[in-house]
Amino acid sequence: MIPDWIVLAILTIVTxxxxxxxxxxxxxxxxxxGVLNLGIExxxxxxxxxxxxxxxxxxxATLAILAGAIAGAALALIFGVLTLYLMANHVATGLALTLxxxxxxxxxxxSYVGKTYPGLPRLDIPGLSDIPVIGPLxxxxxxxxxxxxxxxxxxxxxxxxxxxxxxxxGVGENHDAAHSIGxxxxxxxxxxxxxxxxMAGLGGAYLSLAHTPLWVENMTAxxxxxxxxxxxxxxxxxxxxxxxxxxxxxxxxxQLHAQGFGVAIPSQIMSMxxxxxxxxxxxxISRDSSRARLSAPACLGxxxxxxx
Amino acid sequence: xxxxxxxxxxxxALMAAAAMLATGPANAxxxxxxxxxxxxxxxxxxxxxQHNVGRLEIEQAFGxxxxxxxxxxxxEGADAQRVIRRLASSGHGLIFTTSFGxxxxxxxxxxxxxxxxxxxxxxxxxxxxxxxxxARFYEGRHVVGLIAGKMTKTNILGYVASFPIPEVVRxxxxxxxxxxxxxxxIKIKVIWVSSWFxxxxxxxAAKAMIDQGADxxxxxxxxxxxxxxxxxxxxxxxxxxxxxxxxxxxxxxxxIIDNWGPYYVARAKAALDGNWKSGDVWGGFKSGMVQxxxxxxxxxxxxxxxxxxxxxxxxxxxxxxxQGPIKDQSGKIVVPAGKRASDGMLLGMNxxxxxxxxxxxx
Numbered sequence: 001m002i003p004d005w006i007v008l009a010i011l012t013i014v015t016x017x018x019x020x021x022x023x024x025x026x027x028x029x030x031x032x033x034g035v036l037n038l039g040i041e042x043x044x045x046x047x048x049x050x051x052x053x054x055x056x057x058x059x060x061a062t063l064a065i066l067a068g069a070i071a072g073a074a075l076a077l078i079f080g081v082l083t084l085y086l087m088a089n090h091v092a093t094g095l096a097l098t099l100x101x102x103x104x105x106x107x108x109x110x111s112y113v114g115k116t117y118p119g120l121p122r123l124d125i126p127g128l129s130d131i132p133v134i135g136p137l138x139x140x141x142x143x144x145x146x147x148x149x150x151x152x153x154x155x156x157x158x159x160x161x162x163x164x165x166x167x168x169x170g171v172g173e174n175h176d177a178a179h180s181i182g183x184x185x186x187x188x189x190x191x192x193x194x195x196x197x198x199m200a201g202l203g204g205a206y207l208s209l210a211h212t213p214l215w216v217e218n219m220t221a222x223x224x225x226x227x228x229x230x231x232x233x234x235x236x237x238x239x240x241x242x243x244x245x246x247x248x249x250x251x252x253x254x255q256l257h258a259q260g261f262g263v264a265i266p267s268q269i270m271s272m273x274x275x276x277x278x279x280x281x282x283x284x285i286s287r288d289s290s291r292a293r294l295s296a297p298a299c300l301g302x303x304x305x306x307x308x
Numbered sequence: 309x310x311x312x313x314x315x316x317x318x319x320x321a322l323m324a325a326a327a328m329l330a331t332g333p334a335n336a337x338x339x340x341x342x343x344x345x346x347x348x349x350x351x352x353x354x355x356x357x358q359h360n361v362g363r364l365e366i367e368q369a370f371g372x373x374x375x376x377x378x379x380x381x382x383x384e385g386a387d388a389q390r391v392i393r394r395l396a397s398s399g400h401g402l403i404f405t406t407s408f409g410x411x412x413x414x415x416x417x418x419x420x421x422x423x424x425x426x427x428x429x430x431x432x433x434x435x436x437x438x439x440x441x442x443a444r445f446y447e448g449r450h451v452v453g454l455i456a457g458k459m460t461k462t463n464i465l466g467y468v469a470s471f472p473i474p475e476v477v478r479x480x481x482x483x484x485x486x487x488x489x490x491x492x493x494i495k496i497k498v499i500w501v502s503s504w505f506x507x508x509x510x511x512x513a514a515k516a517m518i519d520q521g522a523d524x525x526x527x528x529x530x531x532x533x534x535x536x537x538x539x540x541x542x543x544x545x546x547x548x549x550x551x552x553x554x555x556x557x558x559x560x561x562x563x564i565i566d567n568w569g570p571y572y573v574a575r576a577k578a579a580l581d582g583n584w585k586s587g588d589v590w591g592g593f594k595s596g597m598v599q600x601x602x603x604x605x606x607x608x609x610x611x612x613x614x615x616x617x618x619x620x621x622x623x624x625x626x627x628x629x630x631q632g633p634i635k636d637q638s639g640k641i642v643v644p645a646g647k648r649a650s651d652g653m654l655l656g657m658n659x660x661x662x663x664x665x666x667x668x669x670x
Binding site: 004005008009012015016109110113114116119207211212213214215216217218219221252253256257259260261262263264266267268271 | 349350351352353381466472497498499500501502505506507508509511512513515516517518519520521522531532533536540554555665666667669670
């Protein structure tokens with residue numbers, strides 16, 4: 001029989017990985033369109049404070065989640081205007097917006113420190129959730145977890161099976177060609193950037209509403225950067241990125257459990273494990289260097305200048 | 309032309325002289341500037357929050373005679389040195405550096421500013437103008453350990469620990485010694501999160517230990533996240549540094565409160581009166597530096613009575629948290645029967661006592 005703690009550990013892994021899934025999936029779409037958004041961390045933390053503030057004020061989970069997404073998208077709008085219309089450098093703008101987001105969220109959040117939020121309710125279907133093992137694993141999560149999985153399915157379907165997805169990929173691979181056929185490159189990119197920002201905001205909202213329902217400065221603690229790395233890890237493919245997020249979250253939780261069991265490896269090495277595992281898997285995946293180079297969108301990070 | 313030149317140079321000289329007089333030595337009517345450096349945000353509702361409470365007590369006690377300022381979330385290391393130096397060079401006469409990792413930066417800056425008084429929390433390096441102070445948190449851990457020993461049903465305690473420095477190890481050891489004295493079957497799990505303040509990681513660590521059967525969560529980290537997790541999962545927890553009951557009203561058995569106010573007010577007074585001297589203060593229950601939050605109403609009356617008896621006994625000296633015989637993990641006797649661990653041993657404690665599973669990271 002599966003010991004109790006394994007089921008509980010998997011539930012914790014889901015909680016730890018969901019913010020990464022949101023942020024990384026959003027960034028997959030953004031980068032597929034050719035934009036390199038380094039501002040994810042800022043968008044996540046703005047999403048976190050907005051969701052928490054609205055949650056505390058209105059006690060309405062739906063409004064809080066929406067607020068998180070809107071806040072992330074708002075910061076992404078600034079990013080979009082700067083990089084797509086004012087031709088600012090993607091990398092510099094993204095970094096600047098991360099710092100801006102961290103500072104602004106700390107400012108807004110000052111009066112919310114010490115407040116509590118009851119947390120998101122877990123799904124509780126009377127018959128299904130009680131099945132041992134499978135019940136809680138499949139039917140016992142909160143709404144944002146299901147939303148994260150839904151978003152991966154949606155993004156995969158849109159990118160591979162719809163015309164929109166084709167446009168997005170086209171704009172990311174060869175923006176001049178897309179422009180010459182008559183599509184507005186910057187408009188498509190802006191839409192993707194807004195989507196990416198909203199997803200990052202949702203990831204942040206998950207942190208402050210479900211993972212640890214409180215607000216402290218910088219509560220994202222670098223998860224935005226990890227999400228960025230996971231996009232590359234996943235070769236810009238949604239399901240691989242999802243797997244990467246769960247690998248990272250999984251090893252983080254497993255090392256904590258191992259410490260609890262008294263495993264004799266020094267805790268400092270244990271803390272390194274998630275990053276180590278991600279690097280090792282990445283090296284393994286990138287063995288074929290030509291294929292690895294083919295996965296990156298060709299116009300990633302390059303500003304588009306309409307010429308002719 | 310020559311007259312204009314003379315006028316300009318004379319007025320410049322006068323202005324310079326006026327400026328020098330304005331920033332010259334503080335006279336009796338200038339308020340004493342007192343600076344604070346916190347390792348976390350004052351909103352951590354724990355360690356840094358309590359230091360800030362102490363700062364506010366100074367303001368209340370001395371009103372316009374002092375002017376306090378603080379810098380929060382200063383990482384330990386080079387950044388800290390920069391901030392301390394900035395405070396010292398901007399007219400602050402008394403500076404409190406409130407984290408162990410500020411020790412070397414404080415000593416270094418203190419050498420360059422011999423007229424400024426420095427107070428370093430939880431450190432062990434002193435100099436003519438650097439005093440150290442700390443609280444005997446382990447006395448609080450002793451009482452908490454007794455309560456935990458009686459309240460646990462699974463006989464497993466979970467401890468969210470930050471860094472393996474003597475202060476943290478003391479806390480773990482004091483807890484298990486007390487717990488085992490009322491409940492020999494009890495075990496303790498320790499997870500090191502390598503941070504003083506990381507709510508996400510602290511919450512995950514608490515979850516992991518609860519999943520492994522712990523029903524009382526304790527911590528030596530600064531956020532209320534472990535308490536929140538305990539509240540959600542329906543197990544007990546002990547708050548850290550401040551009364552965290554707002555985050556876990558049902559879960560919090562009690563909280564070990566750092567009460568820095570009286571010490572801070574006394575030191576500010578010494579600085580104002582001009583008789584500040586370096587030294588070391590290590591106060592516990594007796595001096596009021598360590599307090600306990602109100603006990604959870606769900607704790608049975610006999611357990612509360614036992615806890616109160618222990619606390620009062622520590623104050624009158626008849627009980628000590630590290631009373632021999634104490635064995636380390638290998639079974640060697642480190643404190644013989646009838647003796648108590650000396651302050652020196654406590655300050656340098658780098659070993660687990662018998663009853664702790666796992667090995668201490670170096």
